[in-house]
Amino acid sequence: MARLDGRVFFLDHALPGQVVQVCVSAVKGRFAEARTVEVLREAPGQASPFCAHFGHCGGCDWQDLDYAGQLHWKRQLVTDALKRVGRLEHPPVRPVLPSPLQRHFRNKMEFAFGAPAETPKALRLGLRQRAGHTIVEIGDCPIAAAPVDEILTVARRLALASGLPAWPENPKMKGQNGFWRFLVVRATEECLHVQCITAPHPRAKIVGHAFLETLLAEVPKITGASHSLRASPAPIAYGEKSLTSLGEETLYERIGPLRLAHDPDVFFQTNSGATLILYEEIRRLAALAPDQTLWDLYSGVGGIALFLAPSVRQAIGFEISAAGCSMAEKNSEGNSVPNCRFLAGDVRHAPMADFPRPDVLVADPPRAGLHPDVAAALLRLRPRRILHIGCDPATQARDMHALTAGGYCLALVQPIDMFPHAAHVESVALLENAI
Numbered sequence: 001m002a003r004l005d006g007r008v009f010f011l012d013h014a015l016p017g018q019v020v021q022v023c024v025s026a027v028k029g030r031f032a033e034a035r036t037v038e039v040l041r042e043a044p045g046q047a048s049p050f051c052a053h054f055g056h057c058g059g060c061d062w063q064d065l066d067y068a069g070q071l072h073w074k075r076q077l078v079t080d081a082l083k084r085v086g087r088l089e090h091p092p093v094r095p096v097l098p099s100p101l102q103r104h105f106r107n108k109m110e111f112a113f114g115a116p117a118e119t120p121k122a123l124r125l126g127l128r129q130r131a132g133h134t135i136v137e138i139g140d141c142p143i144a145a146a147p148v149d150e151i152l153t154v155a156r157r158l159a160l161a162s163g164l165p166a167w168p169e170n171p172k173m174k175g176q177n178g179f180w181r182f183l184v185v186r187a188t189e190e191c192l193h194v195q196c197i198t199a200p201h202p203r204a205k206i207v208g209h210a211f212l213e214t215l216l217a218e219v220p221k222i223t224g225a226s227h228s229l230r231a232s233p234a235p236i237a238y239g240e241k242s243l244t245s246l247g248e249e250t251l252y253e254r255i256g257p258l259r260l261a262h263d264p265d266v267f268f269q270t271n272s273g274a275t276l277i278l279y280e281e282i283r284r285l286a287a288l289a290p291d292q293t294l295w296d297l298y299s300g301v302g303g304i305a306l307f308l309a310p311s312v313r314q315a316i317g318f319e320i321s322a323a324g325c326s327m328a329e330k331n332s333e334g335n336s337v338p339n340c341r342f343l344a345g346d347v348r349h350a351p352m353a354d355f356p357r358p359d360v361l362v363a364d365p366p367r368a369g370l371h372p373d374v375a376a377a378l379l380r381l382r383p384r385r386i387l388h389i390g391c392d393p394a395t396q397a398r399d400m401h402a403l404t405a406g407g408y409c410l411a412l413v414q415p416i417d418m419f420p421h422a423a424h425v426e427s428v429a430l431l432e433n434a435i
Contacts, residue, residue, distance in 0.1 A: 009034050012131065013055075015065055016073070017043030045069035050103070051142050058130040060143065060421040071096040071417060074425040078415050081393035086400040088410060096415040096425065097281070100273035105420065106143045107187050107253070108270045110237040111152065113159060113180035114169040123166040125156045125183065133169045143421065145272075146187035147221060151194060154218050155183050155211075162207050167199065179204075181230055182237040186264060188272070191251045194225045195264045197239045204229060205243050212246045224248035226264060239265060255279060255303060260331050262301045266324045269303075271418045278416050278426065279307045282387055285414070285430045286360050288312050295358035295383070297347050297374070298365050302328030302340065308362070309340045316358075317342040318350050348373045358383040369395030372402070379406040386431040391418075396427060409434040 002009045002020075012035045014020050019041035022034035049055070049063035062070050074096050082091035099105055114124045114135030126138035140149040159166065159180045167178035182197040196211060198204055208227035216222055224247035228239020253260050253268065256276050262268045269275040282304060288294065288311035296305035299317030301324055309315040317340065319325045325344035332340045343350060348371055361383040363370065369390065370378075378386060386408065390396025404410055408431040415427040 006030065007032055011036050013061065014039075015043040015046055018046070053127075053136055053138060053141075056129055057127045057136045057138065058132075059127050059141070061130065061423060063421045067098070067102055067420065070420065071098060074417060074423075075415055077423070078393045078396075078413060078425060078427050081397040082400060082410075082413065084397070085394050086397035086404070086410075088397075088400065088404070092410065092412045093427075094412060094414050096417050097274075097277055099271060099417045099420050100277070101271075102420045103142050104145050105271050105273060107145045107272050108268070109141060109144045109146065109148060109185045111138065111148075111183045111185070112235070112237070113166040113182065115166040115178060117168065117170045120168065121165060123156070123160050123180065124169075125152055125159065125166075125180075135169055144185070144187070146185045146192055148185055150219055151185055151215070151222070152183075154215055155194075155196075158211050158214055162211070164201065164203070164207060179207075184237050184264065186251055188251055188253045190254075191223045191248060192221050193248070193251055193264055194222055195239065196225070196227045197230050197237060198227065200229050200231055209244050209246075212244060216246055222247070224251075228265075256307065258303065258306055258331070258335050260301055260303055260306075261334065262327055263323055266321060266327060267300050269418065274416055274418045274426075275303070278389070278418070278428065279304060281414055281416065281428055282362060282389070283308055283311065285412070285428060286311075286362070286385060286387055288360060292359035293356045295355075295361045297361065297363040299328060299342060300324050300364070302331045302342060304362055304364065305340050305342070306331060306335055306337045309337045312360075313339065314356070315340045316355055318347045319344060320346050348377075352377060352381065357381060360385045360387070362387045362389070364389040365399075367392050367395065370399045370402070375399060375402045375406075378403065379408075382407075382433055382435070384433050388429040388431065389426065390429065391424065391426050393425065393427065396429060400429060400431075403431055407435040408432065 009032045020036050021038040024034045026033040045066045047066040054063045079093045082088045124135040126136045129136050164179040166180040184195040186193045212225040227244040229241045250261050292312045294312045294315040296317040299319045305315045305317040322344045325342045328342040411430040411432050413429045415425050418426040
C-alpha cells in the first residue's frame with residue numbers, strides 16, 4: 001500500500017521504503033489499484049530472491065525481503081490486527097520466533113495440473129501464479145523438503161502420455177472433461193508420499209493405477225502413493241473418494257519425543273521444525289500441573305494433546321475428522337501416552353458436560369477461527385487459561401475480542417514463523433481468566 005496526493009494505492013507488490021514506478025489499472029474515488037513496473041530505489045533489507053520462479057509463482061511473496069525484515073513485519077501484522085480487529089490498545093505481542101530452516105522446510109506441497117484456455121490439449125504442472133489461475137510450470141521448489149524436481153518431471157510426462165486432459169485453468173470453463181487436477185507431495189524423515197487427485201472418469205482407476213505404478217518404479221525414493229477423485233469444482237487439493245493406494249499408506253513424523261502417524265488427507269503442520277517450537281511454546285505458556293485436566297480442541301492426529309499429556313492428570317482431544325481422531329488414538333497407544341482420550345465430532349455439538357471441566361484449554365481452530373458458538377462455550381467453561389493458536393491474524397484478533405469481552409485478559413501473544421518468505425504467520429495467544 002502506498003499514499004500519494006491524498007489517495008491510497010494498492011499495489012500488486014512493493015516493499016516498505018521502496019520508490020517504485022507503477023501502472024495504474026483502476027481508480028475508485030480516493031483509492032486506486034496499480035501494478036509495480038520498476039523499482040527506482042531499493043528498500044532497506046531488500047534481498048535477492050533465491051528462486052527462479054519468484055514474481056510469477058504465488059507460493060512465496062516475500063523472498064525479496066531479508067529474513068530479519070520478514071520477522072519484523074510479521075510481528076507488525078499481528079499487532080495491527082489485534083489493534084484494529086481485536087480492539088486492543090496495547091497488544092502484548094512478542095518478537096517472532098524464527099523457523100529453524102528458511103529453505104527446504106515445507107513437508108507438504110500442493111501442485112496443480114492445468115490446461116491453458118488457448119491450448120486446452122496442453123498440460124502444465126506446477127503452482128498457481130500470484131493473484132491468478134494460471135499454472136506456473138515448476139522445475140524445482142527451494143522451500144520444499146521433498147526432492148520434487150524428479151517427481152514433477154515424471155508425473156508431468158506420465159499425465160501427458162495418458163491422453164487425458166488437465167483440469168482447465170480458467171474457472172469459468174467448469175471442468176469440461178478435465179481429468180488431472182492435483183499432485184500432493186508429503187515428505188518426512190521416514191516417508192515420501194505422493195497423492196494424485198483427478199476428476200471422475202470411466203478410465204480413472206486404470207489410468208491412475210498405471211500412473212502410480214510407473215511413478216513408484218521411476219522414483220524409488222517414494223515410499224507410498226495414492227489416487228483420489230474430486231468431483232467438486234472448488235480448487236482444493238483434497239480427495240473426496242480414494243481409489244488406489246500403493247506402497248506405505250501411513251506417514252510418520254517425529255516432533256520432539258513423539259512419532260506421529262497421519263494419513264495423507266489428514267491435516268498436519270507443514271513446517272515440522274517450527275512445529276516443535278510451537279509445541280514447546282504452548283507447553284511453556286500453559287504452566288501445567290500434574291493434577292490438572294487439559295482440553296485440546298481441533299486436536300487433529302493428537303500432536304498437542306500427546307505432547308502436553310505427561311504434564312497433566314488427563315488430556316481430552318476433540319476432533320471433527322473421524323479419521324484424524326482414529327489416528328490420534330493410535331498415536332496415543334504408539335507413544336505410550338495412556339492419559340489421553342479423543343472424541344470425534346464437531347466441537348460445536350460435543351457433549352462437553354459429560355467430561356471433566358478443563359483447567360487449561362488449547363484451541364487450534366482452522367483459518368476461519370472459532371465459531372461464535374464455540375467462543376460462547378469457552379466463556380461458560382471458564383478454564384483458568386486458554387491458549388489460542390491462530391494462523392490468520394485477523395480471525396485470531398476477532399476471537400481475542402470475543403474472549404476478552406467475556407472476561408479474559410490477553411496476557412501475551414507469541415508469533416512463530418511457520419511460513420518463511422510468505423505473509424502468513426502462526427501465533428499462540430495466552431488468555432487468563434480475569435473474573
